[in-house]
Amino acid sequence: MEKHGVVLIVDDNRNVLVAAKMLLENYFESVLTTTVPDRIRTFLDERPVDVVLLDMNFKAGINNGNEGLYWLASIKRVRPSLPVVLFTAYADIDLAVKGIKEGATDFVVKPWENEKLVATLRSACAAGERANLSPTPPTEVNPLFWGESEAMRQLRMIVEKVARTDVNILITGENGTGKEMLAREIHRLSPRRLEPLVSVDMGAISESLFESELFGHVKGAFTDAKTGRAGKFEAANRGTLFLDEIGNLPYHSQAKLLTALQRREVVRVGDNTPIPVDIRLICATNRDLPEMTRQGLFREDLLYRINTIHLEIPALRERVEDILPLARVFLERYAKRYHRAVPTLTPKAEARLAHHPWLGNIRELEHAIEKALIITDGSSLGEEAFDLASSAAPVSPQESLPGATTLEEMERQMIRAAIDKFGGNLSLAANQLGISRQTLYNKMKRFGL
Secondary structure (H helix, E strand, O other): OOOOOEEEEEOOOHHHHHHHHHHHOOOOOEEEEEOOHHHHHHHHHHOOOOEEEEEOOOOOOOOOOOHHHHHHHHHHHHOOOOOEEEEEEHHHHHHHHHHHHOOOOEEEEEOOOHHHHHHHHHHHHHHHHHHHOOOOOOOOOOOOOOOOOHHHHHHHHHHHHHOOOOOOEEEEOOOOOOHHHHHHHHHHHOOOOOOOEEEEEHHHOOHHHHHHHHHOEOOOOOOOOOOOEOOHHHHOOOOEEEEEOHHHOOHHHHHHHHHHHHHOEEEOEOOOOEEEOOOEEEEEEOOOHHHHHHOOOOOHHHHHHHOOEEEEOOOHHHOHHHHHHHHHHHHHHHHHHOOOOOOEEOHHHHHHHHHOOOOOHHHHHHHHHHHHHHHOOOOEEOHHHOOOHHHHOOOOHHHHOOOOOOHHHHHHHHHHHHHHHOOOOHHHHHHHHOOOHHHHHHHHHHHOO
8 A cells, every 4th residue: 555644643642652653654654753742833844744643632731621722723823724633532522523613624532443543544634635736616606695694604604614624514404594505515615625526315215225326236236227336425435425304314224324434435235345435424404313313213323423513504584684685696696597687676575575484494585586586577676576475374274275074185285285385396395384305205195296
């Protein structure tokens, strides 16, 4: 194996230094060690260090036991793009996660697993090399609009820190809040931005095709397998894998996903050969995974694996100050698409948009703006261009279920009414009914809708 990169290990335990150096010298060009964190700056000035393995606690009591965070900040001041992997005891994992938020690339728990330590440092080293290329990010057709609300400012601050790392991220929020857009922004800001981002809607994959879709299959693995095919993990190798609607993954499939994440390898269906994969994992859901864990519907060990960093996107009604700026972003976007001058919003239209509850969040607002632009001519949009009254109130059984005599018929009519009300937008209909998109799909199939 070709040795590549220079590692600096900073730890006050000489036995740790000796053991780690003996291991890492088999994989890296050079391994430097020191028990004195004050010497870090000297090493960085004298040698081309590619990655630092930094202990979280030293004998000298600096910052009340947070010495690792102190020295992390010191390194980042002089070498902002230098990857730093934190070395921590199991009891200090929360402190290590705080370090990730403050710029660390990853962390390794003591006592370490040799393969895990080597893989983490090599990945961090490679990420640092890609970051130093300073590539120009690709132009996005629809860049993320952050807004000016305090909640979004706080979210943006965390995102800009963790995006530089390889830690697993769980994004939560209601339907339509922009979870996939946030995942794409994280990828765009990451050292992996020149590699692919592969998105998978877990709610749209049938249980029978789960392994084939994610892990791939070989020719003849099943009846329709005419040729071999790589799965989503392999497609995302060296890039980012985004698993949307992770809460819809069946319980028995969760174990298979966990195994792939732990081993950092996949086995194609019909084969026995493990294939190493290097991915950055981002998951998203609108469901309460901790509650699902308590109910035995979601594996606790998988939740811990995907939830190193948790990002919650606020509902649009919780960031009212962003509604009108967002509306103008969509006006410009769709005016350009339909080759029109960008219309203005009348004061009454602005008031109507600002006071609407937006149960479907950003997706509902975008749909409303596009529809208004299509059906209205002229240089301005008035309140009459926005037919929002019906979506402000929930579906009422008394109003929308005439003649229903059974619970099944009532359910069928409620689903039909929700789909009709939102013009066939299944995401908004599912959100209104309080169910996931996959559950809505299943019920539609059951009722023949």
